[in-house]
Amino acid sequence: MAAGGAAALAALVIYTVFMRWVVGQTPNWAEELPRLVLIWTALLGSITCTHRRSHLNAGLLPLIVRSADVRRTIGKVTDFVLLVMLLMLAKAGWDLTLVTMSMTTTALKMPVGFIYLSVPVGCVGMALMQLQHLLSSGDTP
Template sequence: MAATGAAVLAALVAYTVFMRWVVGKPPHWAEELPQLILVWTTLLAAIACTRHRSHLNAGLLPLLVHSPGARRALGRVTDLVLLLMLLVLAKAGWELAMLTMAQTTTALQMPAGIVYLAVPVSCLGMALMQLEHLFTRGDTP
């Protein structure tokens, strides 16, 4: 999914550059559409990163906590805190999306809330991944 979004984004930017510098007439959506695709692609890709635990981390936990049991317990607590924060962020994102749904974007004339809707959608997806982490018995970082 992330690769498809990046490919579409690259194609749109290349087309926009061609139209602006070769043809001399950039498309009216040259700013908004790539921005919309970038936001949605990035936030949806964060769900996959959460699933695979591939987000950046400092890697200090194994240096500070030597007991595997304590690391697992601390990992569970971390997963729970992340789950709660993602749910709070999803609620705030939903409220912002609904607040801006009546406004339209300048070039695409679509509801502005569509851009902000990426936040609750991705946060709920990441929250589901955190739930999976909480209820599986595998080692947590």
């Protein structure tokens, strides 16, 4: 999904640059549509990163804490805190989506709330992945 969004974003930007510099006519959606694709791609891609635990981290815990049991406990606490924070962010994103659904974007004439909808969708997806990590019996990195 994220790769498709990145490819679509690249195609949109290439098309926009071509239209602007070769044809001399910039599409009216040149600013809004790539931004929309970027936001949705980033938040949907973050679900996969959360599932794979591939978000950037410092990796210092194994250097500081030698005990595997303590590291596992810290990992579970971290998973729980992240789950709570993602649910809070999803709620805030949903509230913002509802407030902005009656507004429309300038060029695309679509509800602004559709852009903000990416926040609760992405956060709920990441929260489900965090819940899976929290409930799994395997080691947490």
